[in-house]
Amino acid sequence: MENIAENLEKVKARIRKACELSGRPISSVRLVAVSKLHPVELVAEAASAGQLLFGENYVQELTEKAGKIETKVNWHFIGHLQSNKVRFLPGIVSMIHTVDRLTLAQEIDRQWREKQADVCNLLVQVNVSGETTKSGTTTAEALELVRQIATLQHVKVCGLMTMPPFFDDPELARPYFRELRLLAEKIRNEEIPNVDMTELSMGMSGDFEVAIKEGATLVRVGTAIFGER
Numbered sequence: 234m235e236n237i238a239e240n241l242e243k244v245k246a247r248i249r250k251a252c253e254l255s256g257r258p259i260s261s262v263r264l265v266a267v268s269k270l271h272p273v274e275l276v277a278e279a280a281s282a283g284q285l286l287f288g289e290n291y292v293q294e295l296t297e298k299a300g301k302i303e304t305k306v307n308w309h310f311i312g313h314l315q316s317n318k319v320r321f322l323p324g325i326v327s328m329i330h331t332v333d334r335l336t337l338a339q340e341i342d343r344q345w346r347e348k349q350a351d352v353c354n355l356l357v358q359v360n361v362s363g364e365t366t367k368s369g370t371t372t373a374e375a376l377e378l379v380r381q382i383a384t385l386q387h388v389k390v391c392g393l394m395t396m397p398p399f400f401d402d403p404e405l406a407r408p409y410f411r412e413l414r415l416l417a418e419k420i421r422n423e424e425i426p427n428v429d430m431t432e433l434s435m436g437m438s439g440d441f442e443v444a445i446k447e448g449a450t451l452v453r454v455g456t457a458i459f460g461e462r
C-alpha cells in the first residue's frame with residue numbers, strides 16, 4: 234500500500250531542495266500529480282493531502298475520474314491526443330501539454346469555441362531527442378508551429394513540453410531539458426502576440442530534480458506519488 238500523503242511530502246521536499254540548489258523560488262515550480270491507471274480513490278486521497286493539480290493521459294479515464302471526484306481539482310491532459318477525442322475536454326481540463334501539430338490545435342480551438350469554454354491553455358510538445366517512438370514536433374519546426382497556433386482565438390500557447398529518452402542516470406537527460414529551455418527562450422524573443430512561453434513542462438519521477446535545475450515550471454510526477462502502475 235502506498236502512503237500517498239507521505240509520498241507527496243517526499244516529492245515536495247525533493248522539489249524544494251532542487252529549487253534551493255538552483256536559486257529558484259519554490260513557487261516557480263508546480264507539481265502535476267500523474268494519476269493515470271490509478272483509481273480515482275487515490276486521486277481523492279492526494280486531494281485531501283492538499284494536491285489539487287493532476288495529469289491524465291487517456292481521455293476516457295480522465296472524464297470518468299472527473300465525473301466521480303467530489304473535491305474541486307485541476308486537470309491537465311498530458312497524453313497523446315487524437316483530434317476526435319478533443320470534444321470531451323472543454324470544461325474539464327485547464328491545460329493540454331501535448332499539442333504537436335496544427336490540426337490538433339485547430340480542433341482544440343473549434344471545440345473550446347463551440348462549448349463556449351474559456352481559452353484553452355496549451356503547451357507545444359517538442360521531440361528534442363528525435364526518437365521515432367516519441368510524439369512531438371521537431372526542434373526546428375517548433376517556432377513555426379507556435380506562430381501558426383498563435384493565430385487561433387480560443388487557445389493560448391503558454392510554453393513547451395518534452396519527454397527525454399529514458400536513462401538510469403538522470404544527469405544524462407539534462408541536455409534535452411536544456412535544449413527545451415533554450416528553444417523556449419528563442420521563441421520568447423520573437424515576441425509573438427498571444428504567446429507566453431513561460432511554462433516548461435519537463436521532468437518525471439526519475440529526473441525532475443535535473444529538470445528543475447534546467448528551468449522546469451511544471452513537473453509531471455506519477456510513480457513517486459502513486460507507486461508503480
Ligand SMILES: *Cc1c(COP(=O)(O)O)cnc(C)c1O
Nearest residue numbers: 267311437438453454455456457
Ligand atoms: C506517465 C507519465 C508521466 C509520469 O511518469 P512517472 O515516471 O510515473 O513519474 C509523466 N509524463 C507523461 C507524459 C507520462 O505519460
